[in-house]
Each structure stands twice: as C-alpha cells, then as structure tokens.
Amino acid sequence: KQEVTQIPAALSVPEGENLVLNCSFTDSAIYNLQWFRQDPGKGLTSLLLIQSSQREQTSGRLNASLDKSSGRSTLYIAASQPGDSATYLCAVENSGGGADGLTFGKGTHLIIQP
Amino acid sequence: NAGVTQTPKFQVLKTGQSMTLQCAQDMNHEYMSWYRQDPGMGLRLIHYSVGAGITDQGEVPNGYNVSRSTTEDFPLRLLSAAPSQTSVYFCASSYSKSGQGTYGYTFGSGTRLTVV
Numbered sequence: 001k002q003e004v005t006q007i008p009a010a011l012s013v014p015e016g017e018n019l020v021l022n023c024s025f026t027d028s029a030i031y032n033l034q035w036f037r038q039d040p041g042k043g044l045t046s047l048l049l050i051q052s053s054q055r056e057q058t059s060g061r062l063n064a065s066l067d068k069s070s071g072r073s074t075l076y077i078a079a080s081q082p083g084d085s086a087t088y089l090c091a092v093e094n095s096g097g098g099a100d101g102l103t104f105g106k107g108t109h110l111i112i113q114p
Numbered sequence: 115n116a117g118v119t120q121t122p123k124f125q126v127l128k129t130g131q132s133m134t135l136q137c138a139q140d141m142n143h144e145y146m147s148w149y150r151q152d153p154g155m156g157l158r159l160i161h162y163s164v165g166a167g168i169t170d171q172g173e174v175p176n177g178y179n180v181s182r183s184t185t186e187d188f189p190l191r192l193l194s195a196a197p198s199q200t201s202v203y204f205c206a207s208s209y210s211k212s213g214q215g216t217y218g219y220t221f222g223s224g225t226r227l228t229v230v
Contacts, residue, residue, distance in 0.1 A: 004156075031215025043118075043204060043221040044157075051214070089157070093215045100216070101147050101159040101172055 002027045002094050006105035013080060014113050021075040021088050021108045028068050029096030035064050035075050036089040038107070044089065048075070052095070080112045116140055120205050120222035127195040127229045135190040135225050137205030145208045145216050146188040150174065150201040151224075157204065163188055164210070195229045202226050 003026045013019055023033070032051050036044040048057045048064040050073070056065040063076040077084060087109050091102040121136045139146065147162035149172075159172030163182040177199060179191040188207075192199060203225045208216040 032217075034219065036219075036221075041224075043223040044206075044219075045221075046219050049217065091157075095215065100145070100164065100170070101149075101162050102157075102219070103159075104149075104157040106154065106156040 002030075002092060002103045004090055004092060004103050004105035006088075006090050006108050008108060009106065010109040010111075012111040012113060015080060015082060017080050018076065018078050019080055019110075021077070021090075021110070023073040023075070023090030023105055025071045025073075025092050025103075027094065027096060028071055029094060030068065031093040031095045033064075033066050033073050033090065033092045034102070035062075035073075036091065038087045038089060047088075082112045082114045085110055085112045118205055118207050118220050118222035120203075120225050122225060123223065124226050125228070127192070127227065129195060129197060129229060131195050133192050133195065135192075135203055135205075135227075137188045137190065137222060138186050139188075139205075139207040139220070140186065141207060141209075141218070141220065142185060143207035143209045143218065143220075144185065145210055146182065147172070147206050147208075148178070148180065148188070148190045149204045149206065151204060152201050160190065160203075192227075197229045200227060200229045 007022045034049045035047045050066040061078040087107040090105045148160040149157040161180040163169045205222045208219045
C-alpha cells in the first residue's frame, strides 16, 4: 500500500526566506506527483504536477523536484511571502494497480511571519 | 465560474439519518472522486468514477454509496450516518491521458459534516 509522508508537519519562518518542503513515498510505481495548497476552510488548489518521467517543474517562485527511484520530492519556495501561509499537500497517483485516485500526505502547515 | 460545485457547505445530522452530498462539475471531466479529510489522517479516497455509469471503491468506502448517471454529477450518499463519519468531504474532477494517469485535478470547496 502506498504511503506518503511529509516533513516537517509544521514550519514557521520570517518573510523573505527560501524554504524547502519534503515529501516521500513508498511505492515508485506512480504516474505523477502533485503539490497542492489548502487555505483554512477551503478546498485544494493544484500548484505543480510532475509526471513520472520528469525531474522537476517550475511555476513562478515555486519549484518542485521528483526523484522517483528514491521516492522523494521537494517543493522549493523562493522569497517567501505572508500570502504563502497555508497547508501544502503532496499527493501521488499510483500506476501499480489498485484503486484509482490520489494518495495524500498529511501536509505541511506553513506560516510566513511578516 | 467553471469548476466543481459542492452542496451543502455545512450539515449536521443525527446518528442513523441519511443524506446526499451533491457534486457537480462543468469541465466535461470523465473522472470524479470523493475524499474525506480528517485531522491527523490526511485526505482519503472514498469512491471514484471513471465515467458515466462506472463507479468503484476507494480506500474507505464503507457506509457510503455513489452513482454516476451523467458526466456532470457525482452524488455521495450516507446510508445511515454515524459519528465516525464526521469529517470534511471533498469532491474532485479530473481528466485522463491514456496510460499516463489523470490530470487537471479540480477540487470543490468541501462539505463540513457533523454527525451527533
């Protein structure tokens, strides 16, 4: 059974810092890995999707990497801003059989201090 | 606005009552799914559908029922509500690329359900 782990569970940093969120998964048979953002009381917003054949994806100040063989992904946030405060979720889509759908980590709760 | 619409946003049920959570999407996505989000557990897949008339179970299907009569709608039915079903429920839609997984995940804003 696929398991997704996110470290750290919570992070608080001053505005302007660069930071890295980590995600690991146990089964490398995946189609893709996604990073989502969730604001309190809201739904999920897709930030970046990395296909299993790709190494990284970038969108603005966000960069996500994928090392499928080691079961790891990182989300790099450059020049953090208070508006980046949210919970960040990592999810993988399995390709090795079983139920379709995404397997999520428990998230990293990020606070950017003004 | 295009996207996934969930109703209601909040609901309180008594143990044993039944209800239906509604989910509709207007992006012509063939794939739809329901997740529940509990503190300390992350999001878990309840049921999913790869197209009209086709549904299947996810990780935590017990106590829930789904049907998919149209591409747009994917309601989730609680048959006899239990306190353990207190949770936030999210509906999502996406499209598939043959042999490459599903893409374009769009989530609704959620239904916060309390069973007393």
